[in-house]
Every structure is written in C-alpha cells, then in structure tokens.
Amino acid sequence: MSKIKLFIRQSWLLIVSSFFFGLLLAIADAAWTPRIRHNKSEKLNTLMSALLADAEGFQLAAHLRIDSPYAKTIETDIYKAIADAGQTVGWAFNASGFGFADKIEIVVAVDKDFTKITGFDVLSSNETPGFGDRIKSPYYRNQFAGVPADLLRLKRTGDPQTIDSDIIAITGATISSQAVVSIINSTLPSVKTQMRQKELIDNEN
Amino acid sequence: MKTNAQTSVSICKQTLLAGLWRENPVFRLLLGMCPTLAVTAAVKPALTMGLCVIFVLLCSNIVVSLMRHLLKPHLRILMFTLTIATFVTIADLFLQAYFPTMSETLGPYVPLIIVNCIIICRAEACASKNGLAVSIIDALSMGAGFTLALCILASIREILSTGALWEIKIMPDIFTPWTAMRMPVGAFITLGLLLALVNAITVRKPKSAAQ
Numbered sequence: 001m002s003k004i005k006l007f008i009r010q011s012w013l014l015i016v017s018s019f020f021f022g023l024l025l026a027i028a029d030a031a032w033t034p035r036i037r038h039n040k041s042e043k044l045n046t047l048m049s050a051l052l053a054d055a056e057g058f059q060l061a062a063h064l065r066i067d068s069p070y071a072k073t074i075e076t077d078i079y080k081a082i083a084d085a086g087q088t089v090g091w092a093f094n095a096s097g098f099g100f101a102d103k104i105e106i107v108v109a110v111d112k113d114f115t116k117i118t119g120f121d122v123l124s125s126n127e128t129p130g131f132g133d134r135i136k137s138p139y140y141r142n143q144f145a146g147v148p149a150d151l152l153r154l155k156r157t158g159d160p161q162t163i164d165s166d167i168i169a170i171t172g173a174t175i176s177s178q179a180v181v182s183i184i185n186s187t188l189p190s191v192k193t194q195m196r197q198k199e200l201i202d203n204e205n
Numbered sequence: 206m207k208t209n210a211q212t213s214v215s216i217c218k219q220t221l222l223a224g225l226w227r228e229n230p231v232f233r234l235l236l237g238m239c240p241t242l243a244v245t246a247a248v249k250p251a252l253t254m255g256l257c258v259i260f261v262l263l264c265s266n267i268v269v270s271l272m273r274h275l276l277k278p279h280l281r282i283l284m285f286t287l288t289i290a291t292f293v294t295i296a297d298l299f300l301q302a303y304f305p306t307m308s309e310t311l312g313p314y315v316p317l318i319i320v321n322c323i324i325i326c327r328a329e330a331c332a333s334k335n336g337l338a339v340s341i342i343d344a345l346s347m348g349a350g351f352t353l354a355l356c357i358l359a360s361i362r363e364i365l366s367t368g369a370l371w372e373i374k375i376m377p378d379i380f381t382p383w384t385a386m387r388m389p390v391g392a393f394i395t396l397g398l399l400l401a402l403v404n405a406i407t408v409r410k411p412k413s414a415a416q
Contacts, residue, residue: 013275014284021291028295032302039305126312129246130384 044094044107047121048079051109054089055081061091061200066190074187078195081109088112091201093191094123097183100175102126104135108184110149114192114201119145120184132176140177143167149188154181217342220331224346231354232403236322240314241355242392248371250310251359255352257296257315262324263344264292269332270340276333285328286319293318323351354399361395362386 048058061080065073074095081090090112096105105123110116119141127133134140139160144152146163153166154177160168169177195201230236237258244254265288269276276284297315300308308315318324327347332340360370366386368376385391 010277014280021287024291025294028298032298035302129387
C-alpha cells in the first residue's frame with residue numbers, strides 16, 4: 001500500500017499533466033487537421049492541373065498497392081482528370097521513393113490511354129539545394145513531357161531536348177535524377193497493368 | 206519594501222538584456238546550433254523558426270515556472286520535455302495548417318525544437334527557479350536574442366547566395382551568387398566569422414573600460 005502511495009506522490013504531476021497536455025494536443029489536432037488535409041489536397045490539385053492542362057476537375061479513381069523492387073510496398077492514389085464535357089483527359093497518380101537525402105514524393109501525369117507521360121512534378125523532397133533540388137527545374141522536368149509511358153533510362157550525356165525514353169541526368173545530381181526515374185519505373189508499369197485489370201483503361205494499348 | 210521592488214526591477218532589466226547580448230543563446234552560449242546552421246539559408250525560414258522558438262520558450266517557461274514548487278528533482282527533465290514537446294507539436298500543426306509552404310521549407314526542424322537546448326536550458330536555469338514575471342521576460346529576451354542571431358546569419362547568407370534579401374533583389378546584376386552559401390558549408394563559415402566578431406568585440410570591451 002505504501003509503495004502505491006509513494007508511486008502516486010512521486011508521479012501525480014506527471015500523470016495529470018500528461019492528460020492535460022494530451023487534451024491540448026487533441027484540441028489543436030481536431031481544430032487544424034481539416035485545414036492541413038485541405039492544404040495537401042490543394043497542392044496535389046494545383047500540381048495535377050498544371051500537368052494536365054485540359055482537366056477541369058479530378059476524381060479519385062482507385063487506390064493501388066504496388067510491390068516495388070526499390071522500396072517497400074508503395075501505396076498510390078489514382079486520379080482521373082475530367083474535362084468540361086465529362087470525358088477523361090488523363091490520369092495522375094502519386095508515387096514515392098528514396099532520393100539522395102530523403103524521401104521524394106512525386107505526382108506523375110499520363111494521357112487517357114496510358115500511352116504517354118505528360119509530365120511529373122515534385123510533391124515533397126529534401127534534396128541538396130543547387131544540385132538535387134534541380135529535379136524541380138524545367139531542364140529536367142521537360143524531358144518527361146511526352147515520353148512513352150514505359151520504362152525510362154537515365155543517361156549521363158545526351159540531348160535533353162529530344163523527347164524519348166532516355167532521360168539526361170542533371171550534372172552533379174545523378175542520384176536524385178536516377179531516383180525520379182526509378183520511382184516512375186517502379187510504379188508506372190504496375191499502375192498500368194492494375195488499371196487494365198480493373199478495366200479502368202482499355203486493354204488494347 | 207522599496208529596495209525589494211528596486212531589486213526586482215533591476216533583475217527584470219538584467220534578464221531582458223542578458224538574452225540579447227551578454228548571454229545570447231547563439232553567439233555567447235552556443236546553444237541551439239542545429240536550427241542555427243540548418244534554417245538560415247534565407248531570412249523568411251529563419252524568422253519563422255525564431256518566432257516558433259519564442260512561442261515554445263514562452264509557453265514552456267510559463268508552465269514550468271507555475272509548477273516549479275511541485276517538481277520532483279529526478280522527474281524534472283521528464284516534465285520539461287513533456288511540456289516542450291506539447292507546445293512544439295502545437296506550433297508544428299499551426300504552421301502546417303496556416304503556412305504550408307513554410308512548414309515544408311523548415312521540414313523536420315520544427316519538430317526538432319523539442320531537443321533545442323535553449324528551451325530546456327531556460328526551463329532548468331531560469332523558469333524552475335524564478336517567478337512568473339522573470340520567466341516571461343527571460344523567455345522573450347532569450348527568444349529575441351535567438352531570433353536576432355538567426356536573422357543576422359540568414360541575411361548574410363541570403364544576400365551572398367541569391368543577391369536578395371527577404372526575396373527582394375538588392376544586389377546589382379553583375380553580382381555572381383555564391384551558391385556555396387546556401388549549403389551547410391556557408392552556414393559554418395558565416396557562423397564562425399560571426400562568432401569571431403562577437404568574441405573580438407567582447408574581448409576589447411573590458412580593456413577600453415579599464416583604460
């Protein structure tokens with residue numbers, strides 16, 4: 001009995017304040033979580049709209065799990081881009097993988113038949129300023145606009161203006177450049193296959 | 206009674222000035238070096254970090270000062286950490302909700318305020334021994350000193366690395382940006398030079414006073 005008394009006498013303040021601080025955190029979380037979620041989806045929407053210019057709205061079409069050879073299972077949300085008249089103009093999905101410094105999260109946009117990539121953009125990354133963070137630069141990103149939606153290759157040298165499966169690496173940031181190519185390579189084919197299985201896109205292509 | 210009031214006023218005055226210069230957390234005590242080096246590539250993130258630290262420092266000093274008579278010596282660090290972690294999480298959520306871009310720029314450094322030595326040092330050295338008023342003044346003064354130091358460092362780095370201050374271009378077109386200043390090496394060099402400058406000033410002061 002005296003042990004319990006001692007225990008309570010020593011730790012009552014800790015227990016009471018844990019409850020109090022927990023309550024404080026719960027209030028803050030409840031108050032701001034909707035806003036935080038809204039911010040995230042807003043950012044995703046802005047990036048997707050920039051990648052798929054014809055799209056008027058986006059609709060969550062599927063939630064897929066992909067077994068990636070580079071990382072653990074990647075979970076991705078597939079969004080259907082819908083134009084004014086209601087027809088599908090393309091698809092966008094998010095994907096992630098390891099970069100040079102930290103996880104890189106990107107959103108990839110493809111055309112309505114999954115034949116061509118229309119582009120990608122970075123949702124979040126923590127690459128080295130001046131080097132790795134140039135994966136956000138037009139020099140690198142423009143190389144993806146219009147390439148066949150299939151496996152990509154990273155090359156050290158070449159003409160970045162040519163739109164084909166060869167992506168030219170950023171000088172001084174080969175690892176970051178490779179990371180984006182790997183993320184797309186590890187997700188895009190599986191997304192395509194799973195979309196066909198679900199009959200969300202035509203099987204002919 | 207009068208002398209009591211006078212001493213408490215002078216204590217407040219001393220505490221207020223301590224954080225800004227005599228015991229400046231960055232330049233004199235060399236505390237909180239992680240955010241000092243990591244978020245000072247530009248002024249905006251540095252100022253945001255400074256404001257976050259002021260908020261956390263103020264709240265934790267108030268709470269610790271209020272519960273100072275109830276603290277058990279061997280559980281005090283646990284209580285400090287619990288208090289600090291709560292307010293840091295609130296600050297982090299607030300940034301995510303209202304300044305999402307800034308929250309992204311600062312990345313993991315906002316949650317890392319939990320282990321910022323300045324805050325735990327002020328809880329231990331000041332708030333757990335002093336009353337509410339002194340603790341509040343101490344938090345504001347230390348926080349302001351930290352923010353000021355961060356902003357000085359960030360201004361130098363931002364001007365040299367981008368030719369701009371607060372994202373407004375101020376350097377002439379012929380200026381070549383020093384990209385290295387944006388990277389960790391720039392932070393270390395700038396901080397080293399600033400510390401040398403502060404040391405040079407403080408070493409000279411007593412001499413001139415003696416003469």
